[in-house]
Amino acid sequence: MIIGVPKEIKNNENRVALTPAGVAEFKKHGHTVYIQSTAGVGSGFTDEEYIKVGASILATIEETYAIADMIVKVKEPIESEYSLIKPDQLLFTYFHFASHEPLTHAMLKSGAICLAYETVEKADRSLPLLVPMSEVAGRMSIQQGAKYLEKPMGGRGILLGGVPGVKPANVLVLGGGIVGTQAAKMAAGFGARVTIMDISIPRLRQLDDIMPANVDTVFSNEYNIREAIQKSDLIIGAVLIPGAKAPNLITREMLKTIRDGAVMVDVAVDQGGCFETTKPTTHADPIYVIDGVIHYSVANMPGAVPYTSTLALTNATLPYALQLANKGWKKACIENNDLKLGLNVIDGKVVYKAVSDAFGLEYHNVEQFLN
Helix, strand or coil, X not given: CEEEXXXXXXXXXXXXXXXXXXXXXXXXXXCEEEEXXXXXXXXXXXXXXXXXXXXXXXXXXXXXXXXXXXXXXXXXXXXXXXXXXXXXXXXXECCCHHHCHHHHHHHHHHCCEEEEHHHCCCCCCCCCCCHHHHHHHHHHHHHHHHHHCCHHHCXXXXXXXXXXXXXXXXXXXXXXXXXXXXXXXXXXXXXXXXXXXXXXHHHHHHHHHHCCCCEEEXXXXXXXXXXXXXXXXXXXXXXXXXXXXXXXXECCHHHHHCCCCCEEEEHHHHHCCCECCCCCECCCCCEEEECCXXXXXXXXXXXXXXXXXXXXXHXXXXXXXXXXXXXXXXXXXXXXHHHHCCEEEECCXXXXXXXXXXXXXXXXXXXXHCC
């Protein structure tokens, strides 16, 4: 199979979908790999390193899309890429379709096979290709939140961990999954007073067992959220419904009760965000203020730490990408249910229910494409 790796062109996206080590694995299995020139530079990998392990370098993104049977990316295609995608071409990347209707319609029109990292799902309901970036984003949410709480950045001027004689900051984490757990661990490590909320009592029980003493677990409902946000300095949105739009847990009206200079970091922005006032931002322009509350909602947060993120992501994606290349997407998805659940769009049809529900599109059972 011919594998193409284009350079990411989303704002400040420095990750790359394949490392030189990954190229070597594809070559070992007899595949041809084309890398767009400088695609790996942001993550610390030169064109020469790719050439050394057998990749061919192409000058432009147009050439990369044109030659490849399978495109392996990090972020969803943006508008300038839509016309480059060919019918029957396999795209393996993050898509987050349910929060982006124009992208959904563009991929339907393209006739491509869209296999989304974020909906590849194991039998235990875990999301193996979302976990590594969720871990990075969860930890980064506290790092960024702490920065924007500083007075020169417009925040309350409060140190997360406080100092002897001065109380630490109050951090509220909405969601007890991978992102929320990592955020709570980081905030607790800084010395903050942390509250983590979830709707699952079994999950709260687990978190109560593993978290340090400065982390409280609270059942998530509107009343408890309204009470908690009034005392919070930093609020992390970490709610995920696989493949679907995130619920709005904090409304515009609720902002009036939050302290001026508090910071809200919405890690769920890729899935539409769990704050009503969330809108996607970029690393170049990461924040905006509504009712005195700082909103940070960068849609590709892990892109700011590309070396760590690229290695973490490709460690997880490479085994799946090799299956797709070695067997072809149909056979790979028939034999591996994890991959089958990653299929979102095939030949102009939506085959993932949460995406069809998000936009009122006709849903097609994926099995009809695998026979």
